[in-house]
Amino acid sequence: MTDLPSSARIVVIGGGIVGCSTAYHLAKLGAGEVLLLERGRLTSGSTWHAAGLVGQLRSSANITQLLGDSVKLYKSLEAETGLATGWKMNGGLRLACTEDRWTEVKRQATTARSFGLEMQLLSPKEAQELWPLMSVDDVVGAAFLPTDGQASPSDITQALARGARQGGVRIVEETGVTGVEVEGGRVVAIATTRGRVACEKLVICAGLWSREIGALAGVNIPLVPVQHQYIVTEAIEGVARNLPTLRDPDRLTYYKEEVGGLVMGGYEPNPIPWALDGPPQDFEFQLLGEDWDHFEPMMRLALGRVPALETAGVKQLINGPESFTPDGNFILGEAPETRNVFVGCGFNAFGIAAGGGAGMALAEWVAKGDAPYDLWPVDIRRFGANCRDTAYVRTRTLEAYAKHYAMAWPSEEHASGRPLRRSPLYDRLKAAGAAFGEKLGWERPNWFAGPGEEARDVYSFERPNWFDAVAREHAACRERVALFDQSSFAKFLLVGRDAEKALSWICANDVAKPVGSLTYTQMLNARGGIECDLTVARLAEDRFYIVTGTGFATHDFDWIARNIPADCDAHLIDVTSSRAVLSLFGPRARDVLAAVTRDDVSNEGFPFATCREIAVAGAPTLALRVTYVGELGWELHVPTEFAATAYDALMAAGAAHGIAPAGYRAIETLRLEKGYRAWGSEIGPDHTPQMAGLGWAVKLKSGQPFLGRDALVEKARAPSPRLLAGFTVDDPGVTLLGRETILRDGARVGWLASGGFGHTIGKPIGYGYVRDPAGVDAAHVLSGDYQLEVAGVFVPATPFLKPLYDPAMTRIKA
Numbered sequence: 001m002t003d004l005p006s007s008a009r010i011v012v013i014g015g016g017i018v019g020c021s022t023a024y025h026l027a028k029l030g031a032g033e034v035l036l037l038e039r040g041r042l043t044s045g046s047t048w049h050a051a052g053l054v055g056q057l058r059s060s061a062n063i064t065q066l067l068g069d070s071v072k073l074y075k076s077l078e079a080e081t082g083l084a085t086g087w088k089m090n091g092g093l094r095l096a097c098t099e100d101r102w103t104e105v106k107r108q109a110t111t112a113r114s115f116g117l118e119m120q121l122l123s124p125k126e127a128q129e130l131w132p133l134m135s136v137d138d139v140v141g142a143a144f145l146p147t148d149g150q151a152s153p154s155d156i157t158q159a160l161a162r163g164a165r166q167g168g169v170r171i172v173e174e175t176g177v178t179g180v181e182v183e184g185g186r187v188v189a190i191a192t193t194r195g196r197v198a199c200e201k202l203v204i205c206a207g208l209w210s211r212e213i214g215a216l217a218g219v220n221i222p223l224v225p226v227q228h229q230y231i232v233t234e235a236i237e238g239v240a241r242n243l244p245t246l247r248d249p250d251r252l253t254y255y256k257e258e259v260g261g262l263v264m265g266g267y268e269p270n271p272i273p274w275a276l277d278g279p280p281q282d283f284e285f286q287l288l289g290e291d292w293d294h295f296e297p298m299m300r301l302a303l304g305r306v307p308a309l310e311t312a313g314v315k316q317l318i319n320g321p322e323s324f325t326p327d328g329n330f331i332l333g334e335a336p337e338t339r340n341v342f343v344g345c346g347f348n349a350f351g352i353a354a355g356g357g358a359g360m361a362l363a364e365w366v367a368k369g370d371a372p373y374d375l376w377p378v379d380i381r382r383f384g385a386n387c388r389d390t391a392y393v394r395t396r397t398l399e400a401y402a403k404h405y406a407m408a409w410p411s412e413e414h415a416s417g418r419p420l421r422r423s424p425l426y427d428r429l430k431a432a433g434a435a436f437g438e439k440l441g442w443e444r445p446n447w448f449a450g451p452g453e454e455a456r457d458v459y460s461f462e463r464p465n466w467f468d469a470v471a472r473e474h475a476a477c478r479e480r481v482a483l484f485d486q487s488s489f490a491k492f493l494l495v496g497r498d499a500e501k502a503l504s505w506i507c508a509n510d511v512a513k514p515v516g517s518l519t520y521t522q523m524l525n526a527r528g529g530i531e532c533d534l535t536v537a538r539l540a541e542d543r544f545y546i547v548t549g550t551g552f553a554t555h556d557f558d559w560i561a562r563n564i565p566a567d568c569d570a571h572l573i574d575v576t577s578s579r580a581v582l583s584l585f586g587p588r589a590r591d592v593l594a595a596v597t598r599d600d601v602s603n604e605g606f607p608f609a610t611c612r613e614i615a616v617a618g619a620p621t622l623a624l625r626v627t628y629v630g631e632l633g634w635e636l637h638v639p640t641e642f643a644a645t646a647y648d649a650l651m652a653a654g655a656a657h658g659i660a661p662a663g664y665r666a667i668e669t670l671r672l673e674k675g676y677r678a679w680g681s682e683i684g685p686d687h688t689p690q691m692a693g694l695g696w697a698v699k700l701k702s703g704q705p706f707l708g709r710d711a712l713v714e715k716a717r718a719p720s721p722r723l724l725a726g727f728t729v730d731d732p733g734v735t736l737l738g739r740e741t742i743l744r745d746g747a748r749v750g751w752l753a754s755g756g757f758g759h760t761i762g763k764p765i766g767y768g769y770v771r772d773p774a775g776v777d778a779a780h781v782l783s784g785d786y787q788l789e790v791a792g793v794f795v796p797a798t799p800f801l802k803p804l805y806d807p808a809m810t811r812i813k814a
């Protein structure tokens with residue numbers, strides 16, 4: 001047995017594909033002493049029994065790029081290490097059997113092309129030529145990704161392990177991690193079955209077991225094991241070695257060639273969770289019992305596609321456990337709870353496809369302290385307090401598993417585990433016809449059904465059933481006044497003697513303003529990229545109130561907390577639950593507010609970008625004069641127990657002014673017209689404020705130091721390779737959803753980060769970056785002749801850089 005060192009700079013737990021890939025890339029980065037510990041033998045968890053399909057296309061450009069990095073690595077790994085990997089780039093086919101699915105596939109092909117992946121659209125006959133064994137009677141069309149492929153999961157992992165060893169990584173098998181020592185909020189050592197190992201950094205790549213190991217370090221990792229099955233057949237005549245992989249989502253199944261036969265697996269709509277009390281510690285190179293009853297519906301669906309399966313001999317039905325997550329994406333990054341504990345797990349049955357790229361990204365994160373690029377869709381900080389409970393995680397995860405091959409509808413909401421977090425206004429809003437959406441467990445009104453309408457989403461790639469309702473709310477806000485329940489906003493207090501100093505360092509905008517000031521600001525990473533986009537209210541010399549988006553609660557808290565300089569007396573406290581938020585927006589907002597308060601809410605008495613305590617119908621309220629919709633208005637932050645009283649009073653006073661309750665989908669259409677950016681859509685860690693047209697909110701000229709400043713100064717020396725632009729389409733019947741390709745003078749220059757409809761201007765609106773390595777400025781953007789590719793159709797588009805709708809500014813100043 002290999003000796004166990006008493007210390008290592010970095011310990012990686014888990015010898016599956018992800019742990020081995022991370023160790024391999026840490027070695028490449030020269031990250032110092034790396035020790036990989038595997039409780040059993042390498043590959044003995046989920047990796048050895050994976051089917052080995054390697055697909056690349058995802059709905060995020062960066063995750064697609066990450067999967068593309070896997071492919072690049074798998075292509076060269078055998079030559080580098082001398083170990084066979086079974087890598088074959090035989091391409092991947094995806095079938096569409098309904099018109100809606102065909103629209104989805106066409107939109108995916110547009111997305112692929114936006115992201116630089118070739119994806120061809122084929123007729124059923126052309127698809128059949130590539131996959132002669134299949135019947136195509138019900139096929140409407142297909143897509144082919146020539147660079148997809150398949151690999152031997154164990155062989156790839158062993159090759160990565162060899163590459164890691166060659167780079168100096170110590171791999172020790174048959175050594176289980178049994179404890180994690182944390183001191184002062186940081187990991188300092190681990191306990192193993194063979195003794196203690198001191199370490200500076202810990203990387204948890206323990207597959208199904210990661211949740212339990214995370215708990216040892218005080219880290220919440222929301223994943224649960226679920227059974228997943230596939231069959232392996234004997235050789236079938238006509239199955240060629242170069243047969244592409246095949247995904248048949250309408251029949252819930254996938255296929256690949258294996259030794260002249262087929263592997264066929266599927267995603268059952270009624271998945272079976274495994275190991276409810278945590279996976280056993282001695283589960284090594286084991287499978288679960290064959291469950292033919294459960295697999296039979298998959299088999300029947302597959303027979304309709306591949307009639308040859310009827311007579312093919314089945315060698316084995318593999319039933320293996322795999323870790324799945326509540327949103328179907330894997331989990332990467334540094335845990336917010338404990339410093340220097342990193343996570344790479346929850347691969348939702350695409351760990352072989354993702355392993356190469358995820359290991360690369362995670363290794364950089366570990367070695368350099370920052371992700372190589374924006375990885376928000378897989379960032380561990382995308383989860384919230386709702387995901388601490390395993391039963392909830394399991395419920396939502398089973399829904400995600402069951403929907404693996406379901407249509408991915410625009411704006412689709414999860415159905416399970418609801419309602420969980422409710423604002424005090426929930427029942428009132430429901431009675432008023434709210435159709436709710438969910439974020440981080442919060443129920444939030446998306447739109448309000450009118451008389452004769454049902455408060456239920458009916459999804460579509462064209463105009464959805466809530467279009468008219470949102471148009472009504474949008475008009476109410478623009479023309480009269482609307483009341484939005486935004487209680488789910490994340491809210492933090494930063495308190496302490498040095499709160500101003502700390503926040504001045506973390507914020508790109510100037511927040512060192514008088515008490516009562518309100519500042520919209522970004523927080524930047526060392527690359528000058530936007531990590532947070534939020535509002536800061538100064539309540540006192542030593543007290544700031546920070547408001548950010550619901551979904552960013554964990555991420556933004558972590559970002560602020562970890563960047564408070566060590567010598568500062570400044571403490572961050574999450575106060576989200578203490579206040580409900582009633583956002584009163586619209587030209588009549590002042591009239592309504594004035595009717596329920598004795599405080600001065602005139603423009604002189606309560607100017608834009610200020611905040612103050614006022615009384616609203618007896619509720620002590622922190623009022624923030626701010627807007628995300630381009631109208632006069634206030635966010636009223638009301639202690640939770642006063643919320644219902646304040647809401648009733650505002651609605652009653654608003655009746656004379658035509659007030660309407662309104663939801664998040666109207667906020668979206670309103671902000672698209674006003675040009676406000678949304679983090680996670682148009683802005684994120686890869687975009688500087690300058691690229692995003694937010695340079696006006698950065699205190700560069702002040703000379704004050706702040707995080708990310710040096711990078712901005714450096715970047716300003718060269719022309720920006722991209723600039724955020726808005727686009728409108730004249731045809732109101734075009735549906736923009738985001739990811740449509742942007743063509744400038746016939747050349748692909750980017751894709752839409754977001755899309756929607758502007759009900760006041762009566763046109764579809766999209767935002768996306770126009771790219772050109774030689775540099776992009778406003779003149780370049782505005783001088784082009786543009787088209788957008790929407791589900792394969794090219795539509796003329798007009799670029800813009802200024803808000804489409806701004807008369808509110810004159811009202812606000814009036």
Ligand SMILES: Cc1cc2nc3c(=O)[nH]c(=O)nc-3n(C[C@H](O)[C@H](O)[C@H](O)COP(=O)(O)OP(=O)(O)OC[C@H]3O[C@@H](n4cnc5c(N)ncnc54)[C@H](O)[C@@H]3O)c2cc1C
Pocket residue numbers: 013014015016017018019037038039040041042043044045046047048049050051052053054175176177178205206207208209213228229230318319320321322344345346347348349350351352353354
């Ligand atoms: C039936 C099936 C088919 C699949 N098909 C595909 C496919 O076609 N394509 C694809 O991309 N993916 C597929 N997958 C998914 C793929 O297998 C996984 O995503 C991938 O193997 C996950 O790798 P991992 O390294 O995260 O986890 P694992 O391979 O499970 O590795 C984790 C390792 O951690 C070790 N460990 C656990 N606890 C400890 C401890 N306390 N101390 C030390 N070591 C510990 C375990 O022993 C294990 O070896 C499939 C999965 C299943 C179940």
